[in-house]
Amino acid sequence: MAELIRSRVVTLTVLVTLLCLLCTVSYGRLVGGRKAVANVKSNEEVQELGRFSVEEYNRSLKLLAAEEEVKFVEVVEAEEQVVSGIKYYLKILTVQNGASRMFESVVVVKAWLNSKQLLNFAPSSNDDALVKWMLAVTLMMVQQVEIMMK
Template sequence: MARPTILTFSILISLFLVSTHAIPGGRTKVKNVKTNQEIQNLGSYSVDEYNQSQRTKQGGDGDLKFSKVVAAETQVVAGTKYYLKIEAFTKSGVLKVFDAEVVVQPWKHSKKLLGFKPSPVHK
């Protein structure tokens, strides 16, 4: 019996990605963001990580309070990269929109906040 080759695995992975509409490198819009618990949890995680990083900086306050994720996209990389548009309240109670990038690698039980900044575009 022949042993599986790299070509065989490549073909199988390609077929899987096509069948799940996950094209490596391309972004896919997430539907039903406001009811998607995984996306909302990633938004909360992003705000928590941002707050923690700000608290460790000299003079940083990091007092944002998560409200909700209002838009999200995914991208297949070495895991899944999430592009999130998050609403959060500032310390003074003002609702602002932020852009966050998170990479999740389930096989490593890993998620990492790559970026978090005020959004130039609201919703």
């Protein structure tokens, strides 16, 4: 009888432990998964990353003597992903040539290295796909020129 009670206690303990573990894993943030950033418009770090993205893009335009600069308005949507640092996926409202334009940006921040790197900056998927491709290629070319200049 005592062995039967002990067996049930052990089984119950194992089940409760597994249930707690399962709840903890599902509640926590998945490593590698994207998570929406709350209160984007009041989040100073996210807004600063949007400003950084636009500044880097404008710097690349100056190197290529390309079109008119983009003016930062605000980040309207953001997601973050834990990688070797934090990767931010931003939707940025801008003004270019007097017209509002939406851009998408990807920035990686490595706080321990005091580093941030713009990986991509292109018109939102609502814009023309060809323009998006051209801007992405332009940014890659500028990055290659910068690497060669170092």
